Amino acid sequence: MNHNTPLSPLPLQHLANAQLRVMSTAQLGAHGVSAADAGAHCRPGGPWQQLLPGVCLLHPGPPTSEERLHGALLYAGRPPARTARAVPAQPGAGEPHAAYADAMITGLAALALHRFSSAPPLLSLDRIDVLVPRTRRLRSVGFTRLVRGHGMPTPQQITGVPVAPVPRAIADAVAQLAEAGAVRRLLTEAVRGGHCEPAAIVRELNRARLLTRPHVVDAVDSLLAEGRAIAEDRLYQMVAEYGLPDPLWNVDLRLPGGPHLGGVDAYWPDQAVAVELDTRAPRQGFRQDDDALWSEYARKREHLERLGITVVHITPKKLRDSLEQQAAIVRTALMASTDRDPAAYVVVLPR
Structure with missing residues (x-):
């Protein structure tokens, strides 16, 4: 041919x-x-x-x-x-x-x-x-x-x-991408648009070994701050939409004249119930720090519960995907307070 x-x-x-x-x-x-x-x-x-x-x-x-x-x-x-x-x-x-x-x-x-x-x-x-x-x-x-x-x-x-x-x-x-602004815009839209949670993005960036690049690290820091702000907004929305009593927001707990017990995102002093947002995200080279942070979460929760304070642990993903269910969990904890022994007195301070 x-x-x-x-x-x-x-x-x-x-x-x-x-x-x-x-x-x-x-x-x-x-x-x-x-x-x-x-x-x-x-x-x-x-x-x-x-x-x-x-x-x-x-x-x-x-x-x-x-x-x-x-x-x-x-x-x-x-x-x-x-x-x-x-x-x-x-x-x-x-x-x-x-x-x-x-x-x-x-x-x-x-x-x-x-x-x-x-x-x-x-x-x-x-x-x-x-x-x-x-x-x-x-x-x-x-x-x-x-x-x-x-x-x-x-x-x-x-x-x-x-x-x-x-x-x-x-x-x-x-x-x-080598341009910091382009990276930041993508990460921000992913979270603001409800496509996924910051932790999921950081895990993938970690796997790809991209968290050694300074412009990516800067974008991730902004992303985590953005993700926490969105999670806090959803927590406020949950309390308002599902008729929960108003808590004290973003407070530190201390024993009178004693040590600092840790900060919580919402606290109902009459019922001794606290809500804590878990906005941790794994970082390249910081797995030990992430494990240490989780251990700190666990120690704080155990200490507060020994004092009779119920700690409800909520992730941003749960707030995004099942807000009504999370409200029901908090409401159950508040209602159950009447069946528990009185909690130890703690000092509540703004965080």
């Missing part, structure tokens, strides 16, 4: 009006299109084009953002040539997204799909990051950048595309 040889008709007329016109060579082979015929149709001036190695765009125009996403997934998800086999022509035929194997969109492209306003639009991205297992034997090529990981998270399906969860997508995006 030479450049003047007419192209043979291909048995793909039923796909001519398909919304998504990007297919792998394996998928084309399942429709009876040989690699040679596909290559001929992707020649300059032909009706198709090669989007990525082993991936064809079935029209001559520029790819849409959706076609770029699916093309990147088809490239990253294809098995090595010696074990390649025909796969369903469309994701969803047979096993869902079988052609994508365990590849998923991550990084800024994933955050755009999660509707982050601080992430660039998909079409403006020069690279689409695709998360693949560490053993995947492919290289980054064209607009597809492979991100290899030891552990693969469970993807979320967004508009038919497997997408990494927000904490993992943020870590993979931050790995490519």
Whole structure:
């Protein structure tokens, strides 16, 4: 065959009006299109084009953002040539997204799909990051950048595309960002937008060994402060919405003339009930400090409970996901105070 040889008709007329016109060579082979015929149709001036190695765009125009996403997934998800086999022509035929194997969109492209306003639009991205297992034997090529990981998270399906969860997508995006403001905006939107809790983001940044970069550390400090402020707002909301008696907010407890017992976020002195928010987050290289902090939490709780004070321990995630349930737990503790022995007298001071 030479450049003047007419192209043979291909048995793909039923796909001519398909919304998504990007297919792998394996998928084309399942429709009876040989690699040679596909290559001929992707020649300059032909009706198709090669989007990525082993991936064809079935029209001559520029790819849409959706076609770029699916093309990147088809490239990253294809098995090595010696074990390649025909796969369903469309994701969803047979096993869902079988052609994508365990590849998923991550990084800024994933955050755009999660509707982050601080992430660039998909079409403006020069690279689409695709998360693949560490053993995947492919290289980054064209607009597809492979991100290899030891552990693969469970993807979320967004508009038919497997997408990494927000904490993992943020870590993979931050790995490519050197500008402190961009990092801070992503982290802040993740928490303010209710996508996830700060601790989940810090865990992923920790795994990616990004907490040694000064601009990331600064952004994390702002994130933790933001996360605590949001958790406190939710605690105020819980008390107001569910008719709990007003507590004393953000106080320190001391024994009269004795030692400091510790600070609590809310305290009901008549019922001797305290609420403490757990806003800890693991840090790279500070696991021992995190364990020590948890031990301090536990010691304080045990000490207060020996004095007859009930401590309700609440995480920001519980306040976000089950506010009514947390209110019921606090209400039960308040009501149970009449059945307990009177608590020791403590001095309450502003914190």
